[in-house]
Amino acid sequence: MSIKQKTLDLKQRMQSALQGGGTKAIQKQVAMGKMTARERIISLLDPNSFHEYDLFVEHAAKDFDMDKKHLPGDGVITGTGTINGYPICIYAQDFTVAGGSLGLMHARKIGKIMDHAMKLNIPIIGINDSGGARIQEGVNSLAGYGEIFYRNTQASGVIPQISVILGPCAGGAVYSPALTDFVFVVDKISKMFITGPEVIRSVLGEEISMEELGGARVHSEITGNAHFFSESEAECFEKIKKLFSYIPWSNKHKAASFPKKAPKTRQYKIDNIIPTDPREPYDVRDVIRAVSDDSDFFEVQEMFAANMVIGFSRFNGQTVGFVANQPLVLAGVLDVDSSDKAARFIRYCDAFNIPLVTLVDLPGYLPGIDQEHAGVIRHGAKILYSYSEATVPKVTVILRKAYGGGYIAMCSRHLKADFVFAWPTAEIAVMGPEGAANIIFRHEIMNSTNPEETRRKKVEEYKKKFANPYVAAAHGYIDAVIEPSETRRFVIHALEISAEKSEKGPDKKHGIPPF
Amino acid sequence: MKKKKTRNKKDMISLMVDDVVYSTRANRKYTARAGYKVPDPDIITSFMPGNIQKVFVRKGQKVEEGQELCILEAMKMKNVILAPREASIKKVNVKEGDMVPKNHVLVELKK
Numbered sequence: 001m002s003i004k005q006k007t008l009d010l011k012q013r014m015q016s017a018l019q020g021g022g023t024k025a026i027q028k029q030v031a032m033g034k035m036t037a038r039e040r041i042i043s044l045l046d047p048n049s050f051h052e053y054d055l056f057v058e059h060a061a062k063d064f065d066m067d068k069k070h071l072p073g074d075g076v077i078t079g080t081g082t083i084n085g086y087p088i089c090i091y092a093q094d095f096t097v098a099g100g101s102l103g104l105m106h107a108r109k110i111g112k113i114m115d116h117a118m119k120l121n122i123p124i125i126g127i128n129d130s131g132g133a134r135i136q137e138g139v140n141s142l143a144g145y146g147e148i149f150y151r152n153t154q155a156s157g158v159i160p161q162i163s164v165i166l167g168p169c170a171g172g173a174v175y176s177p178a179l180t181d182f183v184f185v186v187d188k189i190s191k192m193f194i195t196g197p198e199v200i201r202s203v204l205g206e207e208i209s210m211e212e213l214g215g216a217r218v219h220s221e222i223t224g225n226a227h228f229f230s231e232s233e234a235e236c237f238e239k240i241k242k243l244f245s246y247i248p249w250s251n252k253h254k255a256a257s258f259p260k261k262a263p264k265t266r267q268y269k270i271d272n273i274i275p276t277d278p279r280e281p282y283d284v285r286d287v288i289r290a291v292s293d294d295s296d297f298f299e300v301q302e303m304f305a306a307n308m309v310i311g312f313s314r315f316n317g318q319t320v321g322f323v324a325n326q327p328l329v330l331a332g333v334l335d336v337d338s339s340d341k342a343a344r345f346i347r348y349c350d351a352f353n354i355p356l357v358t359l360v361d362l363p364g365y366l367p368g369i370d371q372e373h374a375g376v377i378r379h380g381a382k383i384l385y386s387y388s389e390a391t392v393p394k395v396t397v398i399l400r401k402a403y404g405g406g407y408i409a410m411c412s413r414h415l416k417a418d419f420v421f422a423w424p425t426a427e428i429a430v431m432g433p434e435g436a437a438n439i440i441f442r443h444e445i446m447n448s449t450n451p452e453e454t455r456r457k458k459v460e461e462y463k464k465k466f467a468n469p470y471v472a473a474a475h476g477y478i479d480a481v482i483e484p485s486e487t488r489r490f491v492i493h494a495l496e497i498s499a500e501k502s503e504k505g506p507d508k509k510h511g512i513p514p515f
Numbered sequence: 516m517k518k519k520k521t522r523n524k525k526d527m528i529s530l531m532v533d534d535v536v537y538s539t540r541a542n543r544k545y546t547a548r549a550g551y552k553v554p555d556p557d558i559i560t561s562f563m564p565g566n567i568q569k570v571f572v573r574k575g576q577k578v579e580e581g582q583e584l585c586i587l588e589a590m591k592m593k594n595v596i597l598a599p600r601e602a603s604i605k606k607v608n609v610k611e612g613d614m615v616p617k618n619h620v621l622v623e624l625k626k
Contacts, residue, residue: 203590204564205614221543279537281527306542330545331530331537337544363532369551403533435533 017055017072021096029096034167034189035233037077037092037100040127044237045081045090052079054109061103064136071097074106075130078113083244086256089117092127095167100130102173103137107144114151121250123160125240128177129167145172152179157351159250162240165190165216165226166233178225181348182243182300185216185226186236192219192226217303224304224341242298246312246319247352254353255319261294263488268295270484274361276425278401278432278467281331284309284324284359287399291488293317301341307331308338310345312354315492321349324359325410327400334406335366336379343382350390355495358411361400363432378514380409385513387415389505393498395491398422398469398478404431413477418501419494421487422469422478429471433463557605559596559622565589567613572622576604584622585609596621 001009020026020036029036035043041050059066059074075097080089091110093100110126117124133141155161156179163177164184168191177183177192185192193214200206200213212218219226228243230236248255268290274282289295292313299311307330310323323342325332349356365371365380387394387409395418396411407428411417422428430436438445441458448454465471472478482490530537568586572578578598587594602624609621 205616206564279535281537281539327537327539329540329542331532331539333530333532363535363537365532367532368548370548373551432533432535434535438534 014055020072020094021098025096034095034129036096037094037127037129040166040233041077041079041081041090041092043234044125044240045083046085049081050079051081052077054078054112057105057109059103059105061134061137063138066136073097074103074109075100076106076109078109080116083241086244086249087120088123088125089113089120090125090127093130095129098134100167101132101134102130102141102144103134104140104144106134107141107147111147111151114148114155117159118155121159121252123162123244123249124155125162125164126176126180127164127166128169128173130173131168132171132173142172145175148176149179152176157251160247160352162243164236164240165192167191170194170196182227183225184228184230184236184240185219186230186233187216189233190216190219190226221303224301224337227301229303246298247354251352258293258314258317260316263290263292264295265290270487274400274425278427281328283328284326284332284361287359288313288322288324291491297322300345305335305337305341307333307335308342310342315488315495318495319354320357320495321345321354322357322359323411325362327361330366332362333364333366334362334380334383334409335371336374336376339379339383343386346383346386346390350386350392353392355393355395355498356390356411357491358394358396358417360396360398360402360407360410362403362406362410363401364404364406381514383409384415385511387411389511391503391505393495393501394418395494396420397487397491398426398428400425401427401432403427403429418498420478421480421482421490422473423484424469424481426469426481427467428469428478429466433459433467436466437462556599557602557624558620559584559624561587561615561617561619561621563589564616565594567609567611567615567621568593570607570609570611572604572607574604574607578602578604587615587621598624602626
């Protein structure tokens with residue numbers, strides 16, 4: 001054969017492999033409203049940047065007549081490319097090939113591209129669309145999952161790991177996404193669960209649809225497994241690109257810096273956002289937008305535990321991670337879910353050198369039997385742990401109420417915040433004035449001729465004395481009481497002078513966080 | 516700033532923390548939380564959903580502590596449900612072959 005013939009032969013082989021599961025299977029995929037695996041990679045990456053590897057990998061199964069079957073690429077596409085000009089590794093399961101089922105060689109391809117990502121110190125993106133383990137391959141498919149989980153764990157906190165769920169992702173398959181940093185889901189396309197509706201029906205006799213059990217909304221709002229919810233695959237890819245603009249491409253780097261841009265102060269007037277009555281709600285995201293570059297805020301887990309707001313924005317072109325109580329939802333209390341959500345995000349930012357800015361306005365922890373029984377003690381402890389452990393620059397701004405345990409938890413001076421600022425509206429106290437007055441002046445109130453009147457007076461007295469930032473400032477727990485309009489200037493200065501901050505905890509293998 | 520719906524009283528709830536009542540929104544999970552019920556030692560319930568494979572007792576029968584009441588088969592495991600104390604059977608709520616959800620009353624006891 002001449003080179004020309006050999007090249008032609010290669011082209012034919014490629015042509016056939018690139019067909020994936022063939023026209024019929026592709027039509028089925030399209031009918032489900034889904035892109036094919038290759039289309040997904042191409043629309044996510046920069047144009048012409050995708051380079052595919054292991055196209056000719058064959059599956060290794062022998063039993064159940066599998067040796068007679070040809071599965072192009074063994075149902076997964078792997079390769080490298082760029083997003084926003086930065087290099088990444090990527091894999092996408094191809095549902096048109098044996099339902100994207102995971103067998104030994106399929107898993108090896110994924111493992112290989114993950115090893116590349118680790119060696120090259122660049123992010124890995126996994127697009128999941130798979131019926132699960134390839135049952136015909138038996139224990140080999142279990143081995144495959146295990147090796148992926150191990151790599152996910154090793155890579156955790158070293159390189160960004162992004163999971164995109166664009167189809168079913170069931171049984172053992174869900175645990176790789178769960179181990180990664182961010183999970184993207186798309187409405188009506190993503191389905192994640194350990195046991196599917198059929199098993200639930202036959203074993204437990206309970207009826208539930210796939211969508212209600214583990215659809216995109218459920219994981220975005222109820223379980224917190226997903227971090228970004230989109231209406232379409234195209235929107236999802238735009239969000240991934242946006243996320244990559246905020247995060248560094250490994251833990252050895254800092255996030256890319258952007259041109260500085262002033263906030264849109266006409267739209268977000270910082271002096272008018274918060275009601276002075278601490279019982280009245282407002283949207284804390286307006287405060288974030290009022291101080292951030294271009295009033296841009298990229299929220300993470302928008303629907304889950306909405307009483308806590310987390311996400312990325314920039315100050316003078318540098319990425320920060322925001323953690324803020326949301327008085328609009330459940331008065332911004334800490335509870336099981338919001339503690340979990342914030343703690344994980346704090347650890348993410350700390351691992352990837354992203355400074356933390358914390359906005360405080362909360363009444364404390366959510367009271368209730370359900371909360372106590374759900375383990376609010378150990379979940380609440382996660383937030384203490386992650387703030388105390390974090391060594392990135394930590395700047396805290398107390399906007400309004402900061403009562404009791406909530407005050408301590410929200411990156412107080414005591415957990416080694418680098419800078420704590422308070423607005424004049426701040427109320428830093430052991431608890432809300434009503435509760436405190438009811439305890440301290442209990443006898444006076446009970447023994448008075450007009451208990452209601454005395455209670456009111458005592459609450460007022462307590463408020464006057466303690467519901468302000470100056471008691472904490474007198475102890476040096478607050479570095480500066482600042483006008484709201486000065487917030488951006490103070491935060492930027494604090495971050496800039498902390499740029500070279502270097503802090504090291506005691507030598508240890510690792511801590512034992514309250515998982 | 517565009518007028519937000521934060522003042523829409525309709526979707527606001529009152530939440531009390533440390534004697535202070537806050538006006539705020541609830542989320543779906545908070546609204547859906549189940550109330551707590553004090554467990555009644557005379558009511559024997561299924562600890563998980565499953566299939567009643569066998570019933571050993573009938574109404575009015577006296578049982579010893581530790582005596583077998585029924586077998587709840589769930590997740591391929593046969594769970595023998597035992598009497599927590601000496602009692603008589605007030606009511607048997609299930610028969611063999613029944614599929615029961617979690618927390619379903621199986622047997623009621625009386626002194």
